[in-house]
Amino acid sequence: MRDALGSVQSVLVLGGASDIALATVRALVADRTRTVVLAARDPDALAGRVEELRAAGAETVETVPFDADDLDAQEETIGGVFERHGDVDLVLVAFGVLGDQERSLEDPDFASGVLRTNFLAAAWAMLVAARRLRAQGHGALVVLSSVAGERARRSNFVYGASKAGLDAFAQGLGDELAGDGVHVMVVRPGMVRTKMTAGLDDVPFTTTPDAVAGEIVKGLRRGAHTVWAPPVLRLVMAGLRHLPRPVFRRLDV
Numbered sequence: 058m059r060d061a062l063g064s065v066q067s068v069l070v071l072g073g074a075s076d077i078a079l080a081t082v083r084a085l086v087a088d089r090t091r092t093v094v095l096a097a098r099d100p101d102a103l104a105g106r107v108e109e110l111r112a113a114g115a116e117t118v119e120t121v122p123f124d125a126d127d128l129d130a131q132e133e134t135i136g137g138v139f140e141r142h143g144d145v146d147l148v149l150v151a152f153g154v155l156g157d158q159e160r161s162l163e164d165p166d167f168a169s170g171v172l173r174t175n176f177l178a179a180a181w182a183m184l185v186a187a188r189r190l191r192a193q194g195h196g197a198l199v200v201l202s203s204v205a206g207e208r209a210r211r212s213n214f215v216y217g218a219s220k221a222g223l224d225a226f227a228q229g230l231g232d233e234l235a236g237d238g239v240h241v242m243v244v245r246p247g248m249v250r251t252k253m254t255a256g257l258d259d260v261p262f263t264t265t266p267d268a269v270a271g272e273i274v275k276g277l278r279r280g281a282h283t284v285w286a287p288p289v290l291r292l293v294m295a296g297l298r299h300l301p302r303p304v305f306r307r308l309d310v
């Protein structure tokens with residue numbers, strides 16, 4: 058349960074090695090979150106992060122093995138965290154892959170892997186977490202979508218389509234859960250400097266994991282259903298979304 062000042066006390070991160078997720082957890086711990094569970098494919102690699110979070114004030118920091126693509130294992134992993142900790146205020150769905158668009162166009166299995174992880178596995182994780190949050194009667198479910206899902210770009214439409222699907226799913230789930238005390242928040246970052254984008258050139262409005270984390274914490278406080286990071290992207294994408302297709306096709310995107 059959130060504390061008397063409205064701060065999240067416990068968080069489960071699915072995709073616990075994500076740079077954006079770790080920045081968000083650091084911001085939450087600075088805002089009095091005391092229990093952190095990082096679910097990741099290689100939990101041992103997170104030992105240093107666990108120590109940092111403890112040093113920053115988290116009382117309980119746990120890592121659990123989690124491969125999102127193993128849909129059958131999600132119930133046991135996510136359910137196990139709720140059972141061990143009794144109460145989880147926030148589930149952050151942070152895993153995702155960028156994928157290589159050129160390879161996706163040549164290799165349907167590869168494209169299918171991107172769609173599976175970013176859409177199917179993330180939607181499944183949201184459903185599993187939503188059932189637990191609904192049963193406990195409170196909590197927030199935050200999902201990392203992307204501006205890439207707002208209007209598909211030819212250079213990145215496999216990833217964009219996976220995020221568009223996830224974004225729509227999360228919005229619908231949020232409407233479904235609105236009366237049950239469960240708050241769903243969709244986060245749409247632009248380009249963020251993380252492992253995922255290492256080696257890529259910055260684009261306009263490129264931001265940092267800490268800046269995205271700050272927007273997530275602010276969004277949780279005000280009960281936002283959608284968060285753009287940076288916020289100006291809401292206006293930029295509103296314009297881009299409605300550009301006539303012949304004009305959009307002339308853009309180098």
Ligand SMILES: NC(=O)c1ccc[n+]([C@@H]2O[C@H](COP(=O)([O-])OP(=O)(O)OC[C@H]3O[C@@H](n4cnc5c(N)ncnc54)[C@H](OP(=O)(O)O)[C@@H]3O)[C@@H](O)[C@H]2O)c1
Binds near residue numbers: 151154249
């Ligand atoms: N960076 C950006 O520009 C940007 C912009 C908009 C949205 N996003 C979204 O933000 C989220 C976090 O990305 P990030 O930028 O923080 O990149 P990141 O540091 O590369 O984090 C992505 C994480 O997803 C994990 N992951 C991938 N497939 C998984 C699977 N099957 N099971 C479990 N974990 C899996 C990776 O695990 P490993 O460490 O094991 O590889 C990695 O830690 C993603 O959903 C991404 O699409 C990112």
